[in-house]
Amino acid sequence: MNTTNFTPDTPHAVLAEHERQRCEIWTRVMGYHRPMASFNVGKKGEFHERRYFLEPERATAEPCVA
Numbered sequence: 001m002n003t004t005n006f007t008p009d010t011p012h013a014v015l016a017e018h019e020r021q022r023c024e025i026w027t028r029v030m031g032y033h034r035p036m037a038s039f040n041v042g043k044k045g046e047f048h049e050r051r052y053f054l055e056p057e058r059a060t061a062e063p064c065v066a
Helices: 041-049
Strands: 026-029 033-037
Touching: none
Parallel strands: none
Antiparallel strands: 026 033
């Protein structure tokens, strides 16, 4: 039975609880990638406190001419 629904309010699929599955999150720590599930409490806290850099849009987007 397909219980996936799309509505204008929710453009993404709405799944029943039994259709969902856990997503394993990996991140780079100390030069190598590790699953977050293996982190201790302190490292999980550090992960959630991270701030991500977003490069601002360039004021003038001029083509690069060589």
